[in-house]
Amino acid sequence: MxxxxxxxxxxxxxxxxxxxxxxxxxxxxxxxxxxxxxxxxxxxxxxxxxxxxxxxxxxxxxxxxxxxxxxxxxSNPNLVQYFSRQSFLEAGEPEVGTIMLFGAIDGTEMPGIVREVSGDSVTVDFNHPxxxxxxxxxxxxxxxxxxxxxxxxxxxx
Structure with missing residues (x-):
């Protein structure tokens, strides 16, 4: 063989x-x-x-x-997105470094890494880690x- x-x-x-x-x-x-x-x-x-x-x-x-x-x-800058802190009310307080699943428009889920939390703005990076x-x-x-x-x-x- x-x-x-x-x-x-x-x-x-x-x-x-x-x-x-x-x-x-x-x-x-x-x-x-x-x-x-x-x-x-x-x-x-x-x-x-x-x-x-x-x-x-x-x-x-x-x-x-x-x-x-x-x-x-x-790293694609278009895959870094900004959310209102209000978007995280159900998921809990976002913390830098946390990987969270986000629902995409087509119904699939995408992992994103919380990169920054500043005031009411949460920065999420959808690039591969x-x-x-x-x-x-x-x-x-x-x-x-x-x-x-x-x-x-x-x-x-």
Missing amino acids: SERTVMADSRVVAQLVLTLSDGSVAESTKANNKPALLTLGDQSLSPKLEAQLLGLTIGRQHKFSLAAEDAFGA LAGQDITFDIEIVDIDPEMEEQNENLTG
Whole structure:
């Protein structure tokens, strides 16, 4: 049997450590041993991030850096919005750094980070928390296309 490799439409289970340019760890799945599930080809990952994953095999560790625009995107000032403090009456007093869910016009929910509370104004940032940051990725591939094994079990069971 040939070894499975990450391809353009793979679902990948991986341990990730994301480090900022100042050396601080922004995210680590290893810290709580909860690997991430990454789906290639569904536009959830940047093209340059996907390109770094292609061809990797189970057990392979790969460390690389991406500029902000190639990792989680540049910070978009249009995604920083201002709300009246009155908008938060039901949710409670907004605190800087709190991530809250906001209802979008289409009925979906979007997470936003409270960046500033000043007088009656609350500033909320809907950018990805790591947008605008250069990131070093340290990725270890744990499994590739894990759902395929489940489907095979279902067929035989």
